[in-house]
Amino acid sequence: MSTLKIENLHVSIGEKEILKGIDLVVNTGETHAIMGPNGNGKSTLLSTIMGHPRYTVTQGSIYIDDKNVLEMSVDERSKAGLFLGMQYPQEIPGVKTSDFLRAAVNAHQEKPVSLFKFIRMLEKNIDELHIDENLAHRYLNEGFSGGEKKRNEILQMKLLQPKFALLDEIDSGLDVDALKIVAKAINDMQSDDFGCIMVSHYERLFELVPPTHVHVIVDGKIILSGGKEVIEKIDQEGYEWVKKLGVEIAGEEEKKPILLENCANKERIKSK
């Protein structure tokens, strides 16, 4: 068993603090769902774990077992078993998808896989994901539909066999049939040696890939963790109730300004 352990993670983009103390422990064998309103730091969390240079870690730690992830380059993180399925995969004109995939697979091996073996592997996975064969011969993500981009991320995951997959809105842009195919691919990965963090807004994905844990991120903090009852409540009621809960939980240090504002209001009322 392996453990991805995030402690008191604070992350900034430039001067702006986005993550304000995230604690999260994911063991292999577990599937963690992360939900939360847009713009609250979900992608920031996953991209920071993978080592995106835009994000600066100002406090806290990320470990896989006894290995310090924050000291690793992105390719070292990948070799350590991390994989990020991006919310918005980049288009890279000039790089053929199959060449990219083969280079990625080879970077994970001591000896490169033979071309024959790679093609067999690629064809099997393309087939399972119902991806158009021509896609592999096109430039990476260039002109791919939203759904094709997402399936191509899952194809990478299947080829690289990570220990921890971080899947950022992997269901966006997928029609119902494609969603089922992607969900099956994620479920096929499940084992005692695979852990997963899935960011999504939709109950539908979590019905097909049931999480063992559910967390809600508001304003750069996990304000609530629980089981599937959290997903049901968000599906029915949206995020308004969670936000209110967030203000209460995060309230201690924010009490003062709230009280001052109340006082100011009282003063205003009195003076009327």
Ligand code: ADP
């Ligand atoms: P989520 O995935 O929860 O929708 P993100 O992690 O993408 O949210 O974004 C968190 C916050 O970081 C948002 O307020 C967003 O506007 C801000 N942000 C994202 N990228 C940049 C950037 N390049 N420069 C400044 N702020 C950014």
Ligand code: MG
């Ligand atoms: Mg996002």
